[in-house]
Amino acid sequence: MYDFNTCPDRRNAGSYKYQDMIMRNPAVPEGIIPLSVADMEFKNAPEIAEGLSEYLKNTVLGYTAPSEGFLDGIADWLYRRHSYKIDKKWVSVSDGVVPAIGDLIRSTTKEGDGIIILSPVYYPFKKSIVRNKRVVVEIDLINDGKNYTIDFDAFEKAAADENNKLIIFCNPHNPVGRVWTREELKRVYDICVSNGIFIIDDEIHNDLIMPGYQHTVMACVDKDAGKHMAVCIAPSKSFNLAGLQTSAVIIEDQEIKRAFERSRGLGYRGVVNMLGMEACRIAYTRCEKWLDECIEVIHGNAEYLKNFMNENFPEVVVYPLEGTYLIWCDFNAWGMDNKALEEFMTKEALLFTDEGYLFGESGNGFERFNLACPRYVIEDALNRLREARSKKQ
Ligand SMILES: Cc1ncc(COP(=O)(O)O)c(C=O)c1O
Structure with a gap:
């Protein structure tokens, strides 16, 4: 079994994902892990x-x-x-x-x-x-x-x-x-x-x-x-x-x-x-075995996110993750425009995803979550989302 529970600290390691997070919210506290740019928050396979x-x-x-x-x-x-x-x-x-x-x-x-x-x-x-x-x-x-x-x-x-x-x-x-x-x-x-x-x-x-x-x-x-x-x-x-x-x-x-x-x-x-x-x-x-285990972890994260959304925000549409580690969610039911949604995510929920509008107009009101990270990172992110949303309502 490989280690998919350790999240390497990349905050000062030149990671684009972290740099992008800090640019979008310079006040982001330590310990927040971004879910945007498509790379993984796992240690590489040791064989590499x-x-x-x-x-x-x-x-x-x-x-x-x-x-x-x-x-x-x-x-x-x-x-x-x-x-x-x-x-x-x-x-x-x-x-x-x-x-x-x-x-x-x-x-x-x-x-x-x-x-x-x-x-x-x-x-x-x-x-x-x-x-x-x-x-x-x-x-x-x-x-x-x-x-x-x-x-x-x-x-x-x-x-x-x-x-x-x-x-x-x-x-x-x-x-x-x-x-x-x-x-x-x-x-x-x-x-x-x-x-x-x-x-x-x-x-x-x-x-x-x-x-x-x-x-x-x-x-x-x-x-x-x-x-x-x-x-x-x-x-x-x-x-x-x-x-x-x-x-x-x-x-x-x-x-x-x-x-x-x-x-x-x-x-x-x-x-x-x-x-x-x-x-x-x-x-x-x-490294094929590492990849197979990694896919299981990503699949588990996708199931977790889907269940969390169903229980807490049934109005948010979570699209099936058939492949990739990037899950696509429609937040249009929240009635925010792109700017308001991004502000809410990055300033209130401290959640840094790839905003849907980046992918074309048909992505307006959507968020893309990167699931290639330890489960606790997804849990923390979704708990922040729930808390921030409850303060809003
Ligand atoms: C569909 C797709 N193509 C290409 C890339 C990037 O490829 P590279 O880093 O090899 O230029 C990505 C990265 O997210 C991607 O999702």
């Missing part, structure tokens, strides 16, 4: 530090290309965990999924092209499109008050518009927590292929699947599906290695792969952090 120490003893820290061991680690992991069989020559390494998305946008579209996203969605998608002078084509997911589905009519219409060339698809979906079914993915894929839309399949959360759900890598929906997409993976979420900024992009179409690598080269970002690659190899080869 052990493996990296061993590696450091025996290596030279020069410019380093992806090793065969690293590429084998990725290929074996994807096959074992996701039944996704790849050829190692399809793998490109990148210094993060978000940078890779920017490079892919530049290598598969030109300025002014339309790029489809399904909102509410991880906000750097939109920023990457805008920064690269492409056009954001935002299609809202359908929210039936219990869960989200894809608006296939709107999507099909957007895909048929010849100005639109690319979709950035989040699989599983941050922030709504959906693990798309194989049927949904196949439908998205079929629409894309018949309209010549290339797919960026962001699978950064794909190892974090809750009990009872089955994840499908988009490239597995059809025999040749991989030829129409770039699949982005990373150990950053699953094993809490985001600070090492190492990810991989799997591109079967070798021409697009070369264009992607040229786009990376334009920023002279050809070399990837060798410690990141080694940590990735260690995670994929030695």
Whole structure:
């Protein structure tokens, strides 16, 4: 059994999550743990530090290309965990999924092209499109008050518009927590292929699947599906290695792969952090048990939050956490606008989540809670919420 009860003290350790909390409320007392930025408040798997120490003893820290061991680690992991069989020559390494998305946008579209996203969605998608002078084509997911589905009519219409060339698809979906079914993915894929839309399949959360759900890598929906997409993976979420900024992009179409690598080269970002690659190899080869236990803890936290809300605030809609460790809650029943809700959360409840409006207009009035932390952190946060709300009423 691994330790998922110790919450490491990151307050003065340069953690973005803590810095963001202190910026939003400089008066926040010691001991408050934020639930925003998507990294974990757990100790890393001990195998990571052990493996990296061993590696450091025996290596030279020069410019380093992806090793065969690293590429084998990725290929074996994807096959074992996701039944996704790849050829190692399809793998490109990148210094993060978000940078890779920017490079892919530049290598598969030109300025002014339309790029489809399904909102509410991880906000750097939109920023990457805008920064690269492409056009954001935002299609809202359908929210039936219990869960989200894809608006296939709107999507099909957007895909048929010849100005639109690319979709950035989040699989599983941050922030709504959906693990798309194989049927949904196949439908998205079929629409894309018949309209010549290339797919960026962001699978950064794909190892974090809750009990009872089955994840499908988009490239597995059809025999040749991989030829129409770039699949982005990373150990950053699953094993809490985001600070090492190492990810991989799997591109079967070798021409697009070369264009992607040229786009990376334009920023002279050809070399990837060798410690990141080694940590990735260690995670994929030695830390699967840690991940399985971690998923159980996250699932338990999700159940706890859902029950707490049902008992205390039945008007708040908690969406099912099918995957990721980010749970999506609708507070619109409280009748506050975005500003009032954020003020209440950060100043009165001392609760620091990612505000729903960040993810698009359809996220107004929502909050995204990060559940990758010891249970007591969630308990304390929800008790603060109950207390602050009772003072308000
Ligand atoms: C869907 C999604 N993609 C990408 C990232 C970040 O990727 P990276 O840190 O590798 O750039 C996140 C982080 O929260 C995410 O949720």
